Amino acid sequence: MTILxxxxxxxxxxxxxxxxxxxxxxxxxxxxxxxxxxIRRLSVLAVVILAIAAxxxxxxxxxxxxxxxxxxxxxxxxxxxxxxxxxxxxVTRQQARFR
Amino acid sequence: xxxxxxxxxxxxxxxxxxxVLWIVAAWFSTPVLKADLTSRSTAAxxxxxxxKTQISVAGRDVNFAAEAFSEEGRRSAVGSVEAVPGVRxxxxxxRLVAEAKPFVWVAERDNVRVTLWGTAPxxxxxxxxxxxxxxxxxGTEVSDRMGLKRGAxxxxxGAAVLLLEQVAKLKExxxxxxxxxxxxxxxxxxxxGREAIAAALKNLPEGFTVAANDVKAPPYVFRANKxxxxxTLTLSGYVPDNNVHAALVxxxxxxxxxxxxxDNLKASIGAPGNFAPAVTSxxxxxxxxxxxxxxVNDREVKLSGDALxxxxxxxxxxxxxxxxxxxxxxKPEISVKPAAAPVDASVCQQLFNQNLTKGRVRFETASxxxxxxSAGLLDRLVEIAxxxxxxxxxxxxxxxxxxxxxxNQTLSEKRATAVEDYLIKAGLPGDRFEAxxxxxxxxxxxxxxxxxxxQNRRIEFVVRPNP
Numbered sequence: 001m002t003i004l005x006x007x008x009x010x011x012x013x014x015x016x017x018x019x020x021x022x023x024x025x026x027x028x029x030x031x032x033x034x035x036x037x038x039i040r041r042l043s044v045l046a047v048v049i050l051a052i053a054a055x056x057x058x059x060x061x062x063x064x065x066x067x068x069x070x071x072x073x074x075x076x077x078x079x080x081x082x083x084x085x086x087x088x089x090x091v092t093r094q095q096a097r098f099r
Numbered sequence: 100x101x102x103x104x105x106x107x108x109x110x111x112x113x114x115x116x117x118x119v120l121w122i123v124a125a126w127f128s129t130p131v132l133k134a135d136l137t138s139r140s141t142a143a144x145x146x147x148x149x150x151k152t153q154i155s156v157a158g159r160d161v162n163f164a165a166e167a168f169s170e171e172g173r174r175s176a177v178g179s180v181e182a183v184p185g186v187r188x189x190x191x192x193x194r195l196v197a198e199a200k201p202f203v204w205v206a207e208r209d210n211v212r213v214t215l216w217g218t219a220p221x222x223x224x225x226x227x228x229x230x231x232x233x234x235x236x237x238g239t240e241v242s243d244r245m246g247l248k249r250g251a252x253x254x255x256x257g258a259a260v261l262l263l264e265q266v267a268k269l270k271e272x273x274x275x276x277x278x279x280x281x282x283x284x285x286x287x288x289x290x291x292g293r294e295a296i297a298a299a300l301k302n303l304p305e306g307f308t309v310a311a312n313d314v315k316a317p318p319y320v321f322r323a324n325k326x327x328x329x330x331t332l333t334l335s336g337y338v339p340d341n342n343v344h345a346a347l348v349x350x351x352x353x354x355x356x357x358x359x360x361x362d363n364l365k366a367s368i369g370a371p372g373n374f375a376p377a378v379t380s381x382x383x384x385x386x387x388x389x390x391x392x393x394x395v396n397d398r399e400v401k402l403s404g405d406a407l408x409x410x411x412x413x414x415x416x417x418x419x420x421x422x423x424x425x426x427x428x429x430k431p432e433i434s435v436k437p438a439a440a441p442v443d444a445s446v447c448q449q450l451f452n453q454n455l456t457k458g459r460v461r462f463e464t465a466s467x468x469x470x471x472x473s474a475g476l477l478d479r480l481v482e483i484a485x486x487x488x489x490x491x492x493x494x495x496x497x498x499x500x501x502x503x504x505x506x507n508q509t510l511s512e513k514r515a516t517a518v519e520d521y522l523i524k525a526g527l528p529g530d531r532f533e534a535x536x537x538x539x540x541x542x543x544x545x546x547x548x549x550x551x552x553x554q555n556r557r558i559e560f561v562v563r564p565n566p
Binding site: 026027033034064076 | 107
C-alpha cells in the first residue's frame with residue numbers, strides 16, 4: 001500500500017481536493033438531494049463493490065482501474081466529509097455572530 | 100451526524116469531475132505502475148535459479164512463467180513475486196524443468212570446434228562446464244548446445260569438467276556421460292595421449308564408471324630424409340627414449356659418413372616393439388640410396404628413393420623385409436639413379452680417395468666380414484668404379500700391427516677379397532680389379548696409439564696406371 005500511495009499520491013490528493021470543494025459547497029447547496037432510499041441502495045452497492053475488490057474478482061488491468069476508482073472515491077468521500085465539516089463550522093460561527 | 104447525512108445527499112455533483120480524474124489517472128498511472136512492478140518482480144527473482152523466466156504485468160497482476168529446478172525453488176520463486184509490494188495477484192504458470200532419463204551429456208570434437216550437447220542440471224553448472232571447455236580448449240571454438248534438465252547424477256559437474264580436459268587431448272572424438280557411465284572415443288592428439296586419458300579417467304568422481312575407452316593413439320612416426328645436394332640426413336619424428344635416440348644418431352653417423360646429421364627427433368612413449376633394430380636396419384638401407392626418404396609409421400617401413408645402381412636396388416627391394424624384425428612390414432619403392440657421366444682414371448682415383456678419407460670400410464673385429472654400416476660407402480665406391488669402366492684398380496687391405504704378422508697378412512688379404520666380392524656382386528667384372536693384402540707392413544700412422552691403429556686398419560682403392 002505504501003508503494004501505491006507513493007505512486008498515486010497526486011491523483012488521490014486530486015480526488016480529496018475535488019471532494020473537499022464539493023463538501024464545502026454541499027453545506028449551502030440548495031439543489032436536489034439524493035433520496036434516502038437511493039443512498040441506502042448505493043451504500044449496499046458500495047459494499048458489494050468493496051467485496052468484489054477484496055475478493056480480487058476483476059482481473060488484470062481492469063482490476064487495477066477498479067481498485068483505483070474505489071481509492072479515488074474513498075478520498076473523494078473523505079474530502080467531502082472534511083469540507084462539509086469545516087464549512088459547517090464556518091457557517092455556524094457566522095450565524096452565531098449575526099444573532 | 101445528522102448534518103453529515105444531509106450534506107452527503109448533496110455530494111453527488113462532484114462525481115462528474117471525479118470520473119474525469121479517474122479516467123485521466125488510469126490513463127497515466129497504468130504504464131508507470133507496470134514498469135515499476137516489472138522491474139521490482141524481476142529484481143525479486145535475481146537470487147532464484149530458474150530457466151525460461153517470463154514476467155508480464157497487467158495492472159497489478161503479475162503473469163509469471165518459469166521453469167524451476169526443484170519444487171522448493173519453484174514455490175520460493177512464486178512467493179518472492181507475491182511478496183513484491185504493490186502486486187495484487189500472481190498468475191502462476193511456473194513448472195518444474197523436465198527430468199532427463201537417461202541423463203546424457205556429450206562433448207564432441209572435430210577438426211574445427213568442440214560442441215557440447217545434451218543436458219546440464221543447472222544454469223550455473225552449464226555456465227561452469229562451458230567455461231571449463233573454453234579454458235581446457237583454449238584456441239578452439241566451443242559451441243554450447245546444452246539444454247537444462249533435472250536428473251543429473253551427483254558430482255556431474257566434476258565428471259564433465261574432467262572429461263573436457265580429456266577431450267582437449269583428443270584430435271577428434273567424443274566424450275559421453277550417460278547417467279553414471281562415462282565413455283570416450285576418438286584419436287589422441289599426441290603420442291602418449293591415450294595413456295594420459297586412461298590414467299585421468301581413474302580420477303572420475305565417485306559414482307561414475309568408465310563404460311568404454313576407445314581412444315586410439317596417433318601413428319608412431321619416424322622420418323629420415325637424405326638430401327644429396329645439401330649432404331644432410333634429417334631425422335625427425337619420435338624415438339622411445341634418450342638411449343634409443345643416442346643409439347640411432349650414432350648408427351646414422353656410422354652409416355652416413357658423407358652427410359651431416361640434422362637431429363629433430365623427440366622422445367615419446369608409444370613406440371612399437373623392436374623399434375630400435377627396425378629403424379637401424381632401415382637407416383642402413385637408406386644409407387645406400389643416393390637420395391631417399393625413410394618413413395617408419397608404426398610397424399610399417401616405407402623406403403623410397405634412388406639406389407646408386409641396379410643390383411643395389413634389387414638387393415634392397417628383396418632384402419629390406421628380411422632385415423626387419425618379425426611383425427614389421429617393408430614397403431620399398433626404390434628406383435635407380437641415372438648413371439653419372441664417365442670420368443677418366445685420375446678422377447676415378449680422386450673420387451675413391453675422397454670417399455675413403457671421409458669414411459672407412461669397416462669389418463667385424465679380427466674378421467673379414469664387412470660391417471653392415473659400410474654398405475652405403477661400398478655402394479658409392481661401386482658407383483665410382485662404374486663411372487670409369489675401362490680403368491683397372493687394386494683393392495688393397497691393411498691392418499694394424501696388433502697380433503701375429505702372418506695372421507694380419509691373411510686378414511688383410513681376406514678383407515680385400517671380401518670387398519672384391521662385394522664389387523663382383525654389384526655387377527662389376529672381376530677382371531678389372533685384384534685384391535691385395537699388405538698386413539701391417541705399410542702403416543699410415545704410428546701403431547702406438549689407438550687413433551693411429553684405426554687409421555692403419557683400412558681398405559684402399561689404387562687405380563693402376565694405363566699400360
